[in-house]
Amino acid sequence: MKADSSAVLTGMHFIDGNEACGEGAIAAGCRFVAGYPITPSTEVVEQIARRFPKIGGMFIQMEDEIASSICFQGAVWAGLKAMTVTSGPGISLMMEHVGLAAITECPSVFVNVQRGGPSTGLPTLPAQQDVMQARWGSHGDYEVIALAPSSPQECFDHVITCFNLAEKYRCPVFFMMDETVGHMLGKVKIPPADEIEVVERVYTKRPPGEYLPYKIYDGDQPEMVRVGMGHRIHSTGLTHDERGYPDMNAEAQDKMVRRLCSKITDHVDEISIAESDQVEGSDVTIVSYGITARVVAYAVDLLREQGLKVGRVRLVTLWPFNEKLIKDVAQNTKAIIVAEMNLGQMVYEVERVVAGKVPVHLIGHAGGAMIELQTIMDKIKEVAS
Amino acid sequence: MSDTPVNPVDGLLRMERMPHIWCGGCGIGTSVNCFARAVDKAGIDHEHLHVVSGIGCTGRVAGYVNVDSFHTTHGRAIPFATGLSLSRPDSKVVVYSGDGDLTAIGGNHFIHAARRNIDMTVICVNNFTYGMTGGQVTPTTPYSAKASTTPYGNYEHTFNLPNLADSCGAQFVARWTVYHVRQLTRSMTKALKIKGFSFIEVIAPCPTLYQRRNKLGDGVMALQYYKDQSTIQNGADTADVGLSFQSDLIVGEFVERENLTFMEGYEKRMKEILGDGFVPYKGAK
Amino acid sequence: MGTEAEKESSAPAKGKVYLKEDLCKGCSFCVVFCPTDVLAMGGRLNYKGYHLPDIVAPEKCNGCDMCGLYCPDFAIFGVRTKRKKGE
Numbered sequence: 001m002k003a004d005s006s007a008v009l010t011g012m013h014f015i016d017g018n019e020a021c022g023e024g025a026i027a028a029g030c031r032f033v034a035g036y037p038i039t040p041s042t043e044v045v046e047q048i049a050r051r052f053p054k055i056g057g058m059f060i061q062m063e064d065e066i067a068s069s070i071c072f073q074g075a076v077w078a079g080l081k082a083m084t085v086t087s088g089p090g091i092s093l094m095m096e097h098v099g100l101a102a103i104t105e106c107p108s109v110f111v112n113v114q115r116g117g118p119s120t121g122l123p124t125l126p127a128q129q130d131v132m133q134a135r136w137g138s139h140g141d142y143e144v145i146a147l148a149p150s151s152p153q154e155c156f157d158h159v160i161t162c163f164n165l166a167e168k169y170r171c172p173v174f175f176m177m178d179e180t181v182g183h184m185l186g187k188v189k190i191p192p193a194d195e196i197e198v199v200e201r202v203y204t205k206r207p208p209g210e211y212l213p214y215k216i217y218d219g220d221q222p223e224m225v226r227v228g229m230g231h232r233i234h235s236t237g238l239t240h241d242e243r244g245y246p247d248m249n250a251e252a253q254d255k256m257v258r259r260l261c262s263k264i265t266d267h268v269d270e271i272s273i274a275e276s277d278q279v280e281g282s283d284v285t286i287v288s289y290g291i292t293a294r295v296v297a298y299a300v301d302l303l304r305e306q307g308l309k310v311g312r313v314r315l316v317t318l319w320p321f322n323e324k325l326i327k328d329v330a331q332n333t334k335a336i337i338v339a340e341m342n343l344g345q346m347v348y349e350v351e352r353v354v355a356g357k358v359p360v361h362l363i364g365h366a367g368g369a370m371i372e373l374q375t376i377m378d379k380i381k382e383v384a385s
Numbered sequence: 386m387s388d389t390p391v392n393p394v395d396g397l398l399r400m401e402r403m404p405h406i407w408c409g410g411c412g413i414g415t416s417v418n419c420f421a422r423a424v425d426k427a428g429i430d431h432e433h434l435h436v437v438s439g440i441g442c443t444g445r446v447a448g449y450v451n452v453d454s455f456h457t458t459h460g461r462a463i464p465f466a467t468g469l470s471l472s473r474p475d476s477k478v479v480v481y482s483g484d485g486d487l488t489a490i491g492g493n494h495f496i497h498a499a500r501r502n503i504d505m506t507v508i509c510v511n512n513f514t515y516g517m518t519g520g521q522v523t524p525t526t527p528y529s530a531k532a533s534t535t536p537y538g539n540y541e542h543t544f545n546l547p548n549l550a551d552s553c554g555a556q557f558v559a560r561w562t563v564y565h566v567r568q569l570t571r572s573m574t575k576a577l578k579i580k581g582f583s584f585i586e587v588i589a590p591c592p593t594l595y596q597r598r599n600k601l602g603d604g605v606m607a608l609q610y611y612k613d614q615s616t617i618q619n620g621a622d623t624a625d626v627g628l629s630f631q632s633d634l635i636v637g638e639f640v641e642r643e644n645l646t647f648m649e650g651y652e653k654r655m656k657e658i659l660g661d662g663f664v665p666y667k668g669a670k
Numbered sequence: 671m672g673t674e675a676e677k678e679s680s681a682p683a684k685g686k687v688y689l690k691e692d693l694c695k696g697c698s699f700c701v702v703f704c705p706t707d708v709l710a711m712g713g714r715l716n717y718k719g720y721h722l723p724d725i726v727a728p729e730k731c732n733g734c735d736m737c738g739l740y741c742p743d744f745a746i747f748g749v750r751t752k753r754k755k756g757e
Contacts, residue, residue, distance in 0.1 A: 031666075032468065032471075034464075034468060052666075053655045053659060053663055054659065054662055054663070054664055055664055056664035056665065056666055056667060058471055058472070058651075058666035060467070060468075060471065062464060062467075062497070063494065063497040064493060066461065066464070067461070067464035067467075067493070070457060070458065070461045070464050070465045070468070071467050072468055073465060073468065074437075074464070074466060074467060074468025074469035074470075074472070075468040075469065075471070075668075076468075077453075077455065077469060078469050078472030078473045078668055079472065079473075079668070080472050096461075097458065097461070100457065227435050227453035227469065227473060227476065228432060228453065228473060228475075228476060228669070230432050231453070232431070232451050232452055232453060232454075233453050233454075234399075234448060234453075234455075234456070235454075235455050235456070236448060236455070236456035237458055238456065245399075245402065245448065246448060246456075389688065390749045392688070392690075392738060392744060392747040393735070393738065393747065394738070394744050395744070403693055403743075403744060404692065404693045404695070404743060404745075405743070405744075407743075408695070409696055409697040409720065409742075410695070410699070410742070411742055412742060413742065414741065414742025414744060415699070415739070415740055415741070415742045417744075418738065418739050418741065418744070563740075563742075566736070566739040566740060567739075570739075603697070604697050604699065604742070605697065605698055605699060605702050608699065608702070608703070608740075609702075
């Protein structure tokens with residue numbers, strides 16, 4: 001399925017990550033956005049507010065993030081592709097509705113342009129401190145998908161990936177941007193619409209009466225439905241059976257919750273997007289994601305020029321965590337460094353998976369600025385020696 | 386028993402889920418009877434009726450109506466309904482929930498949907514308590530009334546719901562009790578036909594918690610109280626219809642006004658500014 | 671007084687009440703708010719032990735369905751009996 005050409009601004013652009021994210025959502029087919037202003041994300045919805053009236057979309061600025069995070073789910077059940085955009089504090093307010101999207105299996109995109117935390121923190125400065133929040137923020141057992149872009153181009157490309165994954169896996173998908181990539185101007189190539197792969201929502205073909213909204217007919221996902229198709233669906237946040245009716249006991253819970261999780265964890269390979277180079281036989285491999293991966297790439301290039309054998313891994317998909325990839329890295333390098341703009345979050349996943357095979361180090365940061373090039377280079381040299 | 390007649394309300398209900406969970410003498414079911422008849426009288430086909438509820442006893446209405454229905458999170462039925470209603474212009478979206486859900490945790494969304502005049506009918510079953518969780522105090526529990534969290538009697542000022550809805554711009558505001566089944570049905574029918582934000586407060590008994598804890602007898606005695614102490618004052622100034630413990634009740638249709646709905650305002654403004662460049666939002670095709 | 675009651679009782683009832691006993695929770699709304707006192711709380715219990723209303727004066731039923739409007743459990747309702755033409 002290709003993007004709708006009437007709304008894709010094909011061509012070369014010099015825009016920031018926030019604007020690219022707005023254009024990417026439009027290219028992905030998003031035509032409903034509910035949001036609330038919060039630095040450093042607001043330019044995304046401001047872009048959407050300018051563009052939507054010209055392409056038949058609807059942006060509504062809700063009264064708060066809680067409202068935004070469920071308002072767009074109403075549009076999804078109406079039949080739209082929809083999203084909400086916010087930053088850390090907003091994501092904190094939206095957590096109950098991340099869980100609602102998980103249990104109702106509602107294809108939903110949450111854009112988080114991260115800023116320094118906790119609390120009001122550093123509204124205008126970058127951080128990557130919401131990574132575990134994205135994974136564990138709401139209550140209960142559930143899985144999410146999360147992607148982290150490293151450039152304005154990827155803010156365009158990978159918000160489309162988020163929408164596609166949301167449709168395919170019917171779950172909450174986080175787009176983990178940050179203030180720097182959001183406010184960074186850069187070259188963004190928007191391809192012709194027919195070169196943009198868009199996963200279209202497929203609705204059940206089963207007639208009313210023969211269709212159960214939460215039954216797995218084939219594959220791993222229940223067949224999607226929307227209002228007005230005569231199926232008289234019932235969608236509830238309560239633990240429910242295949243008909244969507246409340247079924248509150250441990251047995252129904254076991255069946256439902258395990259499926260909600262395995263439908264994602266069974267597909268880590270397909271969901272996982274990552275880059276890695278020269279890990280084989282390296283003295284140290286540095287793992288990073290998002291904006292930090294840019295400085296890391298530069299540091300690694302400089303050190304390789306000095307003859308160091310440095311492997312590099314950039315994670316685009318943060319969740320579900322690609323254990324196989326990191327286990328494989330641990331087989332082929334002598335030490336691993338994780339660089340992230342927090343005091344240690346993804347490093348725990350890496351440590352868990354590496355399980356002592358090789359030492360795992362952290363280049364952390366309390367947030368508010370990019371990790372310095374020199375800091376990265378010094379640490380790599382120290383670990384590699 | 387070949388053609389035993391069918392209860393007119395069954396057509397709107399998921400009969401396979403009956404008996405429901407509401408206690409004997411609870412007024413929620415009575416309001417649903419009125420709602421079922423109002424839906425038919427308003428000529429709304431069930432394919433284009435969507436019911437959204439929050440959490441609480443009344444929140445279970447969504448689970449019992451045989452239409453596309455959503456049992457959302459506590460207090461957030463209205464913002465969900467906003468997204469649904471804007472994206473389904475040809476459907477009627479009804480939010481059916483309780484006083485706690487709509488005006489305590491959901492208060493912020495209630496006032497803004499009314500302000501924006503989003504096209505939806507909000508039916509608030511006001512039983513002065515959080516029934517599902519054991520009878521805690523709500524923003525409408527009358528002063529001095531006992532609740533599990535005000536064991537010595539409520540000491541807070543309370544909302545006057547018609548006044549709240551009116552002051553935020555609701556197009557239609559009415560209040561009835563579940564004793565006034567005919568008038569309630571009529572007002573619901575009217576509200577369902579109104580474009581924009583319409584609000585109906587339905588005063589109903591919670592025999593198990595509110596009535597029992599305040600020694601007010603069972604459901605019948607509550608309906609008796611409604612019958613004896615209600616006066617119908619259509620067009621009353623909503624500022625004058627506040628309630629106190631076992632006080633006289635003013636019921637009726639208080640407000641009818643016509644403002645541009647959210648969508649009408651949006652399209653009017655965009656046409657003015659963008660002219661032919663404006664592409665209206667058609668929602669889901 | 672008596673004759674009128676007799677005349678009334680001999681005329682065929684204009685309506686009929688139907689009760690789904692399993693759904694009833696014995697709240698007696700129907701009994702109290704039936705305008706023609708067709709119903710009365712009886713001693714019979716349903717499978718859950720709720721007291722059921724008895725149809726004690728079926729002939730008085732005019733099929734107004736007030737019982738159906740009031741019943742919070744969707745358990746009872748009244749229907750106008752179809753008149754054959756000319757009756």
